[in-house]
Amino acid sequence: MDKRKVFITSQIPETGVNLLLKKDxxxxxxKGGHQISxxxxxxxxxDSSALICLLSDKINKKIIDQLxxxxxxxxxxxxxxxxxxxYARQKGILVTNTPEVLTExxxxxxxxxxxxxxxxxxxxxxxxxxxxxxxxxPQLLLGKELMNKTVGIIGMGRIGxxxxxxxxxxxxxxxxxxxNVNIEAEKTLxxxxxxxxxxMKKSDIISVHIPLNSKTKNLINKQNLELMKKDAIFIxxxxxxxxDELHLIKxxxxxxxxxxxxxxxxNEPSIxxxxxxxxxxxxxxxIGSATHEARNKMSExxxxxxxxxxxxxxxxxxxx
Numbered sequence: 001m002d003k004r005k006v007f008i009t010s011q012i013p014e015t016g017v018n019l020l021l022k023k024d025x026x027x028x029x030x031k032g033g034h035q036i037s038x039x040x041x042x043x044x045x046x047d048s049s050a051l052i053c054l055l056s057d058k059i060n061k062k063i064i065d066q067l068x069x070x071x072x073x074x075x076x077x078x079x080x081x082x083x084x085x086x087y088a089r090q091k092g093i094l095v096t097n098t099p100e101v102l103t104e105x106x107x108x109x110x111x112x113x114x115x116x117x118x119x120x121x122x123x124x125x126x127x128x129x130x131x132x133x134x135x136x137x138p139q140l141l142l143g144k145e146l147m148n149k150t151v152g153i154i155g156m157g158r159i160g161x162x163x164x165x166x167x168x169x170x171x172x173x174x175x176x177x178x179x180n181v182n183i184e185a186e187k188t189l190x191x192x193x194x195x196x197x198x199x200m201k202k203s204d205i206i207s208v209h210i211p212l213n214s215k216t217k218n219l220i221n222k223q224n225l226e227l228m229k230k231d232a233i234f235i236x237x238x239x240x241x242x243x244d245e246l247h248l249i250k251x252x253x254x255x256x257x258x259x260x261x262x263x264x265x266x267n268e269p270s271i272x273x274x275x276x277x278x279x280x281x282x283x284x285x286x287i288g289s290a291t292h293e294a295r296n297k298m299s300e301x302x303x304x305x306x307x308x309x310x311x312x313x314x315x316x317x318x319x320x
Contacts, residue, residue, distance in 0.1 A: 006306055007045040008052040009036045012076055013292075016052075016299030023307055042066045050306040052076060056269070059083040064091055072309040074302040078102055078289075079239065080319050081212040089320040096305040096315045100158060101297035102289035107162035109288045110207055110237045113261030114151075114167065116282045117233045118205075119143040120259070123279055144204075144231070144258070146170040152203030154220070155210035155238065156182040156191065163207055164189050175199055200227035205235065212239035222247040231258045237288050240266040245275075252278050263288050 005026045008017070020027050028044060030036045035056055036044075042063060045051045051070050053059060055077035061084055067073075072094045073083060080097045088095050116122060120141045127133050127141070151167045153160045153176040164174050164185055174191040176182065177199045185191040196219075200206065206228070210216045220243045228234070234257060236243055245266040251257055252275075259280040265271050268286065275281055289295060305315045 004310070005048040006050040006052060007048040009041060009057050010054055012052070012302070013296045013299040015296045016301075016303030019300060019303040020306065025306075025310075038063055045070065049310055050074065052302050052306065053082075055079055055082050057082060059088075061087045064088055064093065067093070072096065072306055072315065074305045075319075076298055076302050079211060081239065085320045094309055094315055094318060095320045096302070096317050097319050098298040098301045099317055101301055102294040103158045103162050105291040105294035106159050106237055106288040107166055108291075109263060109284070110159075110163045110209075110235060111166045113235050113237065113263065113282055113284070114146070114205055114207065114233065117235065117259040117261045118146060122282050144233070146172055146205075148173065149204040150175060150202055152176065152199040152206045153191070154196070154199065154206065154208045156185050156193075157209060159237075160207075160209035161185050161189075163209065164191055167205075172205075175202060196224060197227060200224050201229075203232060204229065205233045207235040208238045208242060210238050210242055212241050216242045218242065218244055220244065225251060228257050230256065233258050234260040236261070237263040240264045240268055245272065249274050249278070252280055255280065
């Protein structure tokens, strides 16, 4: 075992890598240009003291059993449902994530999706790109204004609160569903906590910001989706598995709701081809945190977690 070796499953911004190198760690990075296989991951990481991985890397019991020298798994993501957290704990492996540093970038993208869906930007872009724009017309691509609309936030954590601040500036009314009362959102943003049923019924725009776990998987199911207004907009920048994606696709096909925006998918990176055929869908390739600022901060945070743990200190952002 090399106590100073760190294996990274993909190229990440140099900010974090340079931090590790300055501390004289040996850094091994997979540069295959594609997602690393489980076999290659184990081969490269089995003699390492630290593993830095992506949300797309499934670190299950079988892999953890083979990482006998690893002391820390630093996930380059705020989510950590790709790692068997409890089994890692049993094996004495610390797991960390990168919360807070991607809050603003994800909230920005959520607002972009809300605006794109409200104003039918995808259809407009296609019209111009395909040279079918024949000039201004009174009924051309009529969308929706945000002023006075009710926005339902599912999950009023850091990102949900950041999205609330943004849509509040557009004159929206805010209701939210969450396990806990968010005092900041209620006092400063006039948000009102409601049941999930009430949120689905009353919201003009629904935006999802919950983590994926056993309680949230398929939380937004067929019954909840059918409660939505006929002209509602649905946005998901959280995790694909919290939603009954197939049923939402059926609703979008028959124009049961106005539109939907996605940055995450149920079987990611595979995307249901039926979803991509729909004009009333804006689909993005999981780029919620894709800003220079956020990704550099994420890189820095994973490195700082590794440095702390391998130096005998507590990690900055532990999850187990």
